């Protein structure tokens with residue numbers, strides 16, 4: 067089996083008296099989509115923010131490509147090649163697709179003058195490499211795009227910088243059927259191109275469709291990490307709601323104790 | 326079809342979505358037809374650009390031509406830049422702040438106060454003589470603090486400008502007119518940094534910060550002038566900022582530099598992009614656009630270089646491009662380049678469009694806000710200097726009254742949004758022309774009282790806002 071590209075061991079995180087993450091172990095494998103599932107408040111976003119450098123971790127280690135790393139701020143994460151697509155996409159409506167994709171990392175001459183032509187070309191190359199067919203011009207203002215197109219732009223922005231790991235927080239939550247389809251295809255393609263992909267989702271159909279591996283968080287603990295082929299929707303739902311299913315998941319004692 | 330997309334080789338029988346995937350709308354070379362098409366698309370997607378203000382100017386021009394035959398004379402038109410340049414310059418500064426969705430109500434009175442300080446300095450020898458001791462030292466300390474604040478938010482250029490102002494004030498170089506005016510602009514920068522820090526670091530809404538300072542600076546100005554307005558028409562350089570003209574030769578040089586500069590800039594850009602196989606405007610489009618600008622520039626220069634003194638018996642010759650027009654144009658070009666071609670400008674638009682997105686993209690939003698406010702107040706100071714020039718006096722109410730409101734109106738009439746994210750320096754110029762053409766036209770017919778000015782300006786502003794709202798709603802529906 068391949069080695070994980072990004073992994074966490076024994077992560078603990080508290081906000082004051084609230085102990086949110088308990089000894090969390092989590093792995094991301096290159097070329098695979100890992101679904102991170104869990105009920106509201108289970109700690110999914112908190113865990114993601116630990117990788118993003120937004121939350122500091124109390125104890126535990128993070129290793130990236132086999133090396134222990136400290137991710138102290140968002141820039142450190144992107145320097146490693148870890149990118150995040152947050153639920154509120156954070157695109158500037160008044161800028162066009164290219165300008166959004168390069169926001170904050172513009173290609174410039176003499177560190178001040180924009181090289182718009184080069185950025186346009188790179189934006190187009192990136193979208194083409196993801197086989198995006200829904201965008202007809204990289205000069206379109208983001209204000210005029212549909213929800214699916216916006217999601218596409220946000221994802222393309224994340225992979226523009228040869229990222230090795232991409233976290234996606236509920237990328238299909240606000241989309242219709244056809245657009246969900248397109249975004250899921252895109253998520254799959256990210257992994258097929260060798261990236262490690264983490265998909266946070268509430269939607270079991272999405273999870274069963276694109277994930278290779280499912281990690282279920284239950285009240286801040288990893289209830290189970292399973293191959294999708296070894297599990298079923300029913301089992302995952304049980305892991306989410308009670309932390310255990312059959313002989314999978316937390317021991318009865320732990321599950322009851324934390325309830 | 327574009328040649329630079331590395332999409333897999335495609336068969337000629339592509340269906341529609343396949344083509345879209347290869348950016349069917351992104352042609353490598355934008356032709357004249359393509360540029361026209363883009364313009365129509367922008368109009369239809371709710372960005373009317375300069376169209377409303379240009380139409381407004383034409384309509385007002387036609388009306389005033391009926392009101393008085395003196396309106397469309399070279400003498401009268403030649404006076405417009407001098408009468409309106411202060412509004413154009415203050416409005417141009419406001420565009421930076423409006424782009425962020427913020428407002429600076431104090432730009433007018435702050436600018437008036439800065440100009441008054443310059444007036445005091447040259448009238449009384451220098452600032453340490455002209456100002457009450459307490460005020461002089463407050464100014465010195467204030468400038469030093471301004472440098473500190475600017476450094477704190479990493480606004481390096483602002484800190485250099487304020488430090489220059491500090492040096493001019495403490496070395497009493499403000500006794501020289503030009504240096505006094507320069508110091509006034511530097512003081513404006515310091516005021517802007519203060520606004521920016523109060524808004525972005527302390528977190529007070531800009532409306533409140535600048536409303537408070539709008540009031541405060543009026544009082545400070547009165548302390549500075551100590552009840553004596555200063556006549557600025559005694560100082561040639563100051564007076565000529567709005568009453569002077571370039572000589573005919575200088576006018577031609579100016580026009581040539583602007584026109585050829587524009588042509589050379591756009592042409593090299595297109596050629597370089599073409600060589601690198603990047604999207605670019607067709608050479609024919611570049612030449613057509615440059616040619617049109619050259620034509621307008623040459624015609625205007627020919628007209629400006631004829632004697633426009635309406636008094637046939639007078640020996641006074643009035644000819645050449647008005648200095649005020651040169652000031653407005655040069656500032657507009659500089660601001661446009663800064664906003665459209667630099668990372669700073671891109672970040673300003675992004676911050677105005679979605680501050681959270683900008684923050685997550687690693688943009689220092691506080692820095693952006695402080696620099697925008699600093700520019701706004703610096704332009705306010707220039708506007709105050711120009712206003713004092715055109716009314717021939719650094720008066721006790723310099724920059725108060727309607728000055729700021731007219732400037733905001735100019736930016737909005739020109740097409741700048743009050744909600745942030747949309748606006749151009751050009752808007753300030755076009756809007757200021759609309760604002761100033763109204764009292765100018767009415768003034769030619771003394772039987773029409775001054776009360777008409779406010780009524781008509783108000784209606785024009787409402788119309789501009791309505792056009793903006795309607796075009797945006799249509800854009801959302803389409």
Ligand SMILES: Nc1ncnc2c1ncn2[C@@H]1O[C@H](COP(=O)(O)OP(=O)(O)O)[C@@H](O)[C@H]1O
Pocket residue numbers: 081084086104105106107108109110111112113
């Ligand atoms: N900044 C914070 N301060 C205090 N508590 C927090 C903070 N962020 C998250 N929490 C708590 O941590 C728990 C997990 O939240 P979160 O990670 O957002 O869950 P999920 O994303 O799985 O819905 C919740 O109980 C939440 O209240």
Ligand SMILES: [Mg+2]
Pocket residue numbers: 110111
């Ligand atoms: Mg969450």
